[in-house]
Amino acid sequence: MPKIYLIDVTNRDGVQTAKLGLSKLEKTMVNIYLDEMGIFQSEFGFPTTRHETNYLQANVELAEMGVIKNLHLEGWIRAIVADVETAFKLVPRLKHLNLSISTSEQMIQGKFQGRKTRDDIINEMTRAVDAAWAHGAETVGVNAEDASRTDLDYLLKFGVTAKEHGASRLRYCDTLGYDNPFTIYETAKALAEEVNIPIELHCHGDLGMAVATSLAGAKGAIDGGQDAYINVTVNGIGERAGNADLVATILAVTKSKGFAEKYKLGGSVDLTKAWKIAKYASYSFDVPIPINQPGVGSNAFAHESGIHADGVLKDPENYELYGFEELGRGEPELVDTGRQISAGEYSGVSGFSHVMGKMEVKFASKEEAQEILELVRYANVQAHKPLVEQELLFIAKYPEVARKLLTLVP
Numbered sequence: 001m002p003k004i005y006l007i008d009v010t011n012r013d014g015v016q017t018a019k020l021g022l023s024k025l026e027k028t029m030v031n032i033y034l035d036e037m038g039i040f041q042s043e044f045g046f047p048t049t050r051h052e053t054n055y056l057q058a059n060v061e062l063a064e065m066g067v068i069k070n071l072h073l074e075g076w077i078r079a080i081v082a083d084v085e086t087a088f089k090l091v092p093r094l095k096h097l098n099l100s101i102s103t104s105e106q107m108i109q110g111k112f113q114g115r116k117t118r119d120d121i122i123n124e125m126t127r128a129v130d131a132a133w134a135h136g137a138e139t140v141g142v143n144a145e146d147a148s149r150t151d152l153d154y155l156l157k158f159g160v161t162a163k164e165h166g167a168s169r170l171r172y173c174d175t176l177g178y179d180n181p182f183t184i185y186e187t188a189k190a191l192a193e194e195v196n197i198p199i200e201l202h203c204h205g206d207l208g209m210a211v212a213t214s215l216a217g218a219k220g221a222i223d224g225g226q227d228a229y230i231n232v233t234v235n236g237i238g239e240r241a242g243n244a245d246l247v248a249t250i251l252a253v254t255k256s257k258g259f260a261e262k263y264k265l266g267g268s269v270d271l272t273k274a275w276k277i278a279k280y281a282s283y284s285f286d287v288p289i290p291i292n293q294p295g296v297g298s299n300a301f302a303h304e305s306g307i308h309a310d311g312v313l314k315d316p317e318n319y320e321l322y323g324f325e326e327l328g329r330g331e332p333e334l335v336d337t338g339r340q341i342s343a344g345e346y347s348g349v350s351g352f353s354h355v356m357g358k359m360e361v362k363f364a365s366k367e368e369a370q371e372i373l374e375l376v377r378y379a380n381v382q383a384h385k386p387l388v389e390q391e392l393l394f395i396a397k398y399p400e401v402a403r404k405l406l407t408l409v410p
C-alpha cells in the first residue's frame with residue numbers, strides 16, 4: 001500500500017513570506033528539529049541565491065557528518081537549465097532538487113505574457129530535468145505551479161513528459177488555495193493513475209482548507225496507486241494565508257475518523273517533537289502561535305465551561321481526541337522566564353560562561369570561551385533576539401559550521 005510522506009517547506013515558502021524571515025542559523029535549527037521529528041524532506045532553501053550558498057553548503061556538510069541523519073535536503077529552483085547550472089556551481093554536493101515552472105493558462109498569459117507557449121514550458125522543464133540528472137542529482141521533483149488552475153489534459157501531458165525524463169515526483173501546486181477536498185481528490189487520483197509517479201500535494205490556506213485539501217489530495221494519489229508527499233510548514237507559515245500546518249497535518253492523517261486505517265504515514269514521525277519545533281518556529285519567526293492552533297495552541301487542551309471541565313476530568317476522551325503528552329507539551333520554555341542573563345551581541349565572557357555553565361558546557365580556556373562568544377555575538381546580530389539553548393549548544397559543538405553559517409559575503 002502506498003504511503004504518505006511529509007516534505008516541510010518552511011525554509012522556502014515560509015521564509016519567502018512577506019514580512020517574515022529566518023537567520024541562517026535559525027533555518028539550520030529548523031532542519032535539525034525536522035530531522036529529529038522524522039520528517040522525510042526539508043526544502044531547505046534557494047541554491048541560486050548567493051546569500052544562501054554558505055548556509056546550504058553547511059547543511060549538506062551537517063548531513064555528511066551525520067548531524068542531520070535521515071532528512072533529505074532539497075533545493076528549490078526554477079525549471080530552467082541556467083538555474084540548474086548555477087545551483088550545482090554554488091552548491092556542488094546538492095543531492096535533491098525541485099524544479100518549478102508555471103503551467104496554468106492564467107500564468108502563461110498573465111505572467112509570461114506571450115513569451116512562452118505551453119510547448120515551451122514543457123521543453124524548458126525537460127531540459128532542466130536532464131541537466132539536473134547530468135549534474136548528479138539523486139532525486140529531481142518537478143513542480144507545476146498553479147496546477148489547480150491548469151487544464152487537466154495539459155497537466156497530464158506535463159506530468160507524463162516529466163516522467164519520461166525520469167522525474168522522481170510531480171508536485172501538484174494549489175498555489176492560490178483554490179482547490180477543495182473534492183476537486184483535488186479527483187485531480188490527484190487522475191495524475192497518479194496517468195502519470196504513474198508519486199504525487200506531491202502543495203496546498204495553501206486562502207480558503208481555509210490547506211490541511212483538508214492536502215489529506216484529500218493524498219487520498220487521491222494513494223487511491224491512484226502512488227505514494228503521496230504532503231508539503232507542510234511549521235505553524236502553517238507561508239505565502240499569504242499560509243500552507244498546510246505540519247502538526248495539524250500529522251494529527252489529521254493519524255487521528256481523523258477512519259483515515260489512518262488505510263492511509264498511513266511512511267517512515268517514523270515522532271509527534272512528541274511537535275511542541276518543540278512549533279515553539280521554536282514561533283520564537284524565531286517572531287510570530288505567536290494562535291491560541292486555537294490544533295495541538296500546540298495554548299487553548300488546545302484548555303477546558304473552562306462546567307460541562308466540558310467535568311467531562312474531561314472524568315475521562316479526557318470525553319472532550320479530547322488526543323492527549324497533550326503525545327505532542328511533547330510541558331517541556332521547559334525555550335527562553336527563561338524570571339531573571340535572565342542572555343547571550344547577545346554585546347555580551348561579555350563572564351555572563352556568557354554563566355549561561356553556558358548552566359547547560360554544563362565548560363570551555364578548555366578563556367580563549368576558547370571568547371571564540372565561541374564571538375560566534376554567538378554574530379548569530380545574535382543576525383537573529384535580533386537572544387539565542388535559545390539549542391542554538392548556543394550547536395555553536396559550542398560545531399563552531400566551524402556555525403562560522404560558515406554566519407558568513408555572508410556579498
Ligand SMILES: [Zn+2]
Binds near residue numbers: 202239
Ligand atoms: Zn507555496
